[in-house]
Amino acid sequence: MNGKVLIIDDELPIRKAFTALLAERGLATAAVKSGPEALTLLAGAAADFDIVLLDFAMPEMDGLAVLREIHRRHPEIVVIMITGYAEVALVVEAIKLGAYDYLLKPPDPDHLLLTIERALEKGRLQREVRQLDRSLGSSLEMQLGRGEAIRRVIEEIRRVAASDFSLVIEGETGTGKTFIASLIHNLSHRAAGPFIALDMGSIPESLLESELFGHEKGAFTGAERRKKGYFELARGGTLLLDELQNLTLQAQSKILQVVEEKSYYPVGGSKPLTTDLRIIGATNSDLDRAVAERTFRQDLYYRLNEYHVTLPPLRQRPEDIPLLAARLLTDAATEMNRGFTALDDSALALLVEHPWPGNVRELKNVLRRAALQSDNRELTAEMIAWALGNGRRTPEASPQRSSDQTAGEPVSLEEAEREAIGRALAHTGGNRTKSAAILGITHKTLLTKIKKYGLF
Known part of the structure; x- marks a missing residue:
């Protein structure tokens, strides 16, 4: 293994044991006995540590406080917590603060080395992601522009793409709402799935349920075979509901039910189908005003508007x-x-x-x-x-x-x-x-x- 590990523990025997074990595997190490000493060392220009092994219980500054500072100042460093007692609340708090894993003292040497190996791999992947992120930023600028207004949009795209949030994209006609939605899809973990853009104003009210949720054979006159709806066709991917403002209140109610329950029945079906997709809404209207005027359901708007992106006009x-x-x-x-x-x-x-x-x-x-x-x-x-x-x-x-x-x-x-x-x-x-x-x-x-x- 190649890497540099900082050991933070107030017990000298532990520091010596970890140093010897890691040196045998070719890892460079440094060891300190307290949190303040560690933070001073990490602030040095030549620190460049990949991993920190951090004890929970230490004088001066406890492990959680040190973890919080490391994560704030050096988010690229992977931290493994070492504890002498398995207290669930402490472990949960450590994970929330960004710890990669935790081990009980004294850790099994093989398990410790395996955990470090995995942590090094995580660090390597994180560096690659940061590099790709920088390249991505340049690529998005080439596609969208470099002005201050669009740079803010690019940052929002990158942020929301990493999540599975539903979102609403607002912008005048022609600002590229569908293009932005497709970018978010392609940058997300759902990129391998389908991206389907649906103009809600183009579907007659009488066909809405069948188009969105599909229908079974014989569900109505002319239903000669089973048809998949858009919610099923977009499974594993992203469904763009364009022109949200064109939805009738009845249609909004049906979509809200699916969003809340994450399941639906095809027309004529007796078995529910579950949803597995990200929903993006797009509009060229002010939906806040539509909600105030009661032409758009407030509860549906809140469900879809977990994140909001506004596209500036050209x-x-x-x-x-x-x-x-x-x-x-x-x-x-x-x-x-x-x-x-x-x-x-x-x-x-x-x-x-x-x-x-x-x-x-x-x-x-x-x-x-x-x-x-x-x-x-x-x-x-x-x-x-x-x-x-x-x-x-x-x-x-x-x-x-x-x-x-x-x-x-x-x-x-x-x-x-x-x-x-x-x-x-x-x-x-x-x-x-x-x-x-x-x-x-x-x-x-x-x-x-x-x-x-x-x-x-």
């Missing part, structure tokens, strides 16, 4: 726009297999000045539309203005402009829209679903416009 964090735009533009280039790589200064200035009522979703769609229309490696302000709808010209780089139009000649918005749709369809080989995604419109809207412009 207009409140313009400092993040250059980083977000660069990432989204790279994503668009990859998706479309195009060569553009950057925005010129005037284009970037236009993006930063825009109020972004549609938030990050709008930014993403604007960049995709501009990217689709551009044949240059660098997007210009003209391209961005056109994509924002602020301009009244098609971008000059468009190769599909008719030959009798000059480069700067005004065209109607309908002409520009028709051309953009045509380019999207050509780029995707006529795939309407992909074209709608590129243009940032719904599939239904695209079909309507295809018919309008005769783009069959």
Whole structure:
């Protein structure tokens, strides 16, 4: 074994015995007789201990007080308590204060060495987690931004992901609530399980129970086979209930019952199914106000709102726009297999000045539309203005402009829209679903416009 152990015990024979035993296994040791002496040693620049063996009963400062200080000042050190008597209350308190384990005096040598070996492994894993955590922070900043407002959100994401709390994510439309929920899922111990996002406003009231809880064969007319509900499909993972504010009071009551009892009956079922999932709610409304107005159940809100994350709108964090735009533009280039790589200064200035009522979703769609229309490696302000709808010209780089139009000649918005749709369809080989995604419109809207412009 490799490691450095600090022995804290007021009995000299114990200190000598532990030192000899650990030295035989290649462990470096230091031994002190009191808590204050240990804390002074740990404060030294060259301390660097992996493990502390700490006696419970000592003069000057008892073991629990020393443990509390070590955990506060040096949380990375793994502490093993040594006690001459097994008093349950003391042991429980020690574990609460962060002790890794406890051993009775005199400990069996093999058991002591095994405990130390496991403690060293725990310390190693903790160091790896801290390193990953630092890397994760950098990765999240690249995805979300580096401004002060979003850095607070990143810290909240990391904190709540490590728990199994239910939570509510609040933010305007387009701020990325579903994306944040998926990040929390992927950073949690449930990451290997499914992540299911469900728009609560899209489910008719008459189908709510069947969609959420499933139904048995023959439960109602047309139920020809058993169907799993979303609570069952999300088992072991995370279920995002998006647009919480759209839930009727009756639907809220049904969900509350499941959250409280952690079980439910499929429609037509006689055996309860247990839940094993994290629930995340998302809303673009003020649920506190909804509770006050009695349009949202207070008890359900308290159950779901164990933790709360508020996403700032993009207009409140313009400092993040250059980083977000660069990432989204790279994503668009990859998706479309195009060569553009950057925005010129005037284009970037236009993006930063825009109020972004549609938030990050709008930014993403604007960049995709501009990217689709551009044949240059660098997007210009003209391209961005056109994509924002602020301009009244098609971008000059468009190769599909008719030959009798000059480069700067005004065209109607309908002409520009028709051309953009045509380019999207050509780029995707006529795939309407992909074209709608590129243009940032719904599939239904695209079909309507295809018919309008005769783009069959």
